[in-house]
Amino acid sequence: MNDDLEELRGPVPGPRTAELLPVLRERESRNVTFLSDTFPIFWESGSGATITDVDGNRYIDLTAAFGVANVGHANPHVASAISDQASRMLHAMGDVHPTEVKVKLLERLPQVLPPGLDKTFLATTGSEAVEAALKTAMLATGKHAFAAYRNAYHGLSLGALSVTGIEKFRAPFAGAVADTTLWLDYPRAGSDAKNSAGVALATAREELIKRKDLAALIIEPMQGRAGIIVPPLNYLSGLRRLCDELGILLIFDEIFTGFGRTGFWFSAIHDNVTPDIICIGKAMGSGFPISAAVARADIMDAWPQTTGEALHTSTYLGNPMGCAAALATINELTRVKLPARARQVGLGLGSRLAAMRKHESVRDVRGRGLMWGIELTDGATAQRVVTQSLARGVILLQAGAEGNVLSITPPLTIGERQLYRAMDILEGLL
Numbered sequence: 476m477n478d479d480l481e482e483l484r485g486p487v488p489g490p491r492t493a494e495l496l497p498v499l500r501e502r503e504s505r506n507v508t509f510l511s512d513t514f515p516i517f518w519e520s521g522s523g524a525t526i527t528d529v530d531g532n533r534y535i536d537l538t539a540a541f542g543v544a545n546v547g548h549a550n551p552h553v554a555s556a557i558s559d560q561a562s563r564m565l566h567a568m569g570d571v572h573p574t575e576v577k578v579k580l581l582e583r584l585p586q587v588l589p590p591g592l593d594k595t596f597l598a599t600t601g602s603e604a605v606e607a608a609l610k611t612a613m614l615a616t617g618k619h620a621f622a623a624y625r626n627a628y629h630g631l632s633l634g635a636l637s638v639t640g641i642e643k644f645r646a647p648f649a650g651a652v653a654d655t656t657l658w659l660d661y662p663r664a665g666s667d668a669k670n671s672a673g674v675a676l677a678t679a680r681e682e683l684i685k686r687k688d689l690a691a692l693i694i695e696p697m698q699g700r701a702g703i704i705v706p707p708l709n710y711l712s713g714l715r716r717l718c719d720e721l722g723i724l725l726i727f728d729e730i731f732t733g734f735g736r737t738g739f740w741f742s743a744i745h746d747n748v749t750p751d752i753i754c755i756g757k758a759m760g761s762g763f764p765i766s767a768a769v770a771r772a773d774i775m776d777a778w779p780q781t782t783g784e785a786l787h788t789s790t791y792l793g794n795p796m797g798c799a800a801a802l803a804t805i806n807e808l809t810r811v812k813l814p815a816r817a818r819q820v821g822l823g824l825g826s827r828l829a830a831m832r833k834h835e836s837v838r839d840v841r842g843r844g845l846m847w848g849i850e851l852t853d854g855a856t857a858q859r860v861v862t863q864s865l866a867r868g869v870i871l872l873q874a875g876a877e878g879n880v881l882s883i884t885p886p887l888t889i890g891e892r893q894l895y896r897a898m899d900i901l902e903g904l905l
């Protein structure tokens with residue numbers, strides 16, 4: 476396991492970055508990459524939790540690149556599976572002529588998912604997995620509306636936006652986004668009485684019971700983009716009972732929390748809850764885009780048997796490269812026992828972070844496994860810490876509705892020396 480510390484060869488950002496930046500500014504749609512004199516850097520290569528930029532500076536990565544590199548950047552086993560597959564077959568025909576590697580993946584997935592989730596709809600991005608889940612729920616129930624959470628992030632394509640509870644993403648496109656969603660508040664563990672599992676469930680019940688058009692309720696078992704928010708104990712199991720009582724399907728979006736991130740293969744396993752449909756993506760292919768909605772067979776079988784033309788598919792569905800990457804990722808997570816490692820390293824990290832509560836700028840710390848948030852007083856402070864930690868060799872992301880949360884989601888392979896070095900640098904900035 477790579478346990479390298481950061482090593483800066485020169486200023487951050489360096490001269491090569493300064494050359495590339497204006498070209499990007501000129502040629503890329505201007506809403507995509509935030510550019511300034513101090514941010515970003517251009518990534519050149521990665522290994523484990525280490526990123527090297529185009530100027531030869533080495534950083535400790537606390538993001539796993541949006542929670543994708545769970546098995547470490549450029550994991551050699553995954554890279555060689557991708558390269559073997561690439562030399563044989565880069566692409567087959569998703570819904571026409573499949574490959575054997577797709578069958579292998581479809582057989583392997585249920586072995587690591589919560590019990591009973593064994594029929595899969597493959598896709599490419601997280602948003603697409605969410606849309607496949609929403610369509611599945613619509614067919615299975617004959618209903619068309621959804622319940623979702625304020626500040627939830629389920630993706631930005633038009634269908635996924637209908638359940639993404641962040642107004643700034645929805646507003647410019649409101650006319651084309653379904654406005655039938657019922658919005659619930661996501662309760663936070665350990666805050667006030669309103670946020671206890673019992674009260675939050677009673678409030679959700681009052682809202683849900685008024686609606687007869689709900690196909691499903693979709694929830695992140697820990698909210699990611701909203702600022703790493705952990706629901707109170709027993710909330711998710713209560714939600715399972717509530718959905719059963721009201722005849723609403725329960726969809727877990729584990730695109731961020733899945734594949735070991737929270738210390739279990741999936742967060743649902745920690746909570747001992749089996750959703751009707753689970754959405755997975757991000758770390759599934761370790762960087763090769765692949766995602767899926769996986770359901771109980773009786774629910775997935777709401778889709779009619781195809782007679783030649785699928786009602787929902789895409790060019791890259793079940794792409795063999797993605798399937799090979801996903802199989803290799805699952806094998807790596809199993810071989811190195813990374814979910815358990817995330818759990819164990821996360822316990823130490825949690826204590827280290829708890830000690831940061833003493834700083835005036837820190838409002839809260841919370842998380843599980845290797846998914847943690849440090850809530851600061853305001854977004855400007857968080858932005859300052861992100862920029863300054865980059866200049867000191869640590870890569871971090873902001874999260875939270877107000878951008879005031881530092882999210883810590885490193886590769887699950889991160890060395891403890893690296894992790895605690897990054898924490899020292901971070902604490903120095905708080």
Ligand code: PMP
Nearest residue numbers: 600601602628629630699730731
């Ligand atoms: N759901 C969750 C919980 C996510 O964190 C994300 C991505 N951050 C998505 C869905 C959307 O995935 P994608 O960006 O691959 O469409």
